[in-house]
Amino acid sequence: MLKRSMMSNAAILTLFALVTAGTLAITQITTREPIERAVRAASAKALLEIIPLDRHSNDILVDTYPIPRPYWNLLGLPQGGDINLAREDDGAVSAVIIPAVAPDGYSGPIKLLVGINRDGTVAGVRVTAHAETPGLGDKVDLKKSDWILQFNGKSLQDPTRDLWKVQKDGGTFDQFTGATITPRAVVTKVREVLEFVAQHREQIFSAPVSKRAVEVGQAQTTEPEQENR
Secondary structure (H helix, E strand, C coil): CHHHHHHHHHHHHHHHHHHHHHHHHHHHHHHHHHHHHHHHHHHHHHHHHHCCHHHCCCCCCCCEEECCHHHCCCCCCCCCCEEEEEECCCCCEEEEEEEEEEEEECCEEEEEEEEEECCCCEEEEEEEECCCCCCCHHHHCCCCCCHHHHHCCCCCECCEHHHCCEHHHCCCECCECCECHHHHHHHHHHHHHHHHHHHCHHHHHCCCCCHHHHHHHHHHHHHHHHHHC
């Protein structure tokens, strides 16, 4: 009797495990595409805030150039990342958006997107993730204040490299009342991104159209043709 009961319980547990696994698999399959669409939409929104649609003719979300491995640490990207390319009608790269992470925020790493124009000026900066103190360090987020907009139009010449600091350190950029560590970390990382682009300007701004962008473009061209048949 005991043996039969144990076998029965084992069978029930096995059936339960199979049903649970099947449910999880189905859930993963059915939610994967909506999640991917949501991530794509969020990424596109952040990119288009920096370089609006009227400034490029390509899909900057898929037209990318891989960051060379030797510069992953400089940009704070242990797993690497891609540079998003904005192109004019003739295919020339007019601006780029580079991911970077400032590791020394007050409450941890601060993830950034830094847009750089072909002339070396900042197109825009956005903080995409942080854990800074509400009411103090979180002012790096555009939802909380317009502090991040002061980078627009800046370059390594304006201000000069030695002035790429917060005012408390003798530099140009504002800090927050009661919070200097967070803005200091962001200013430093934006300057480092500018320096990276300046050192590799020719390579970055002559990057070919990515394979993924070509595939997407071909798919978009083919679909209307199929619909007309």
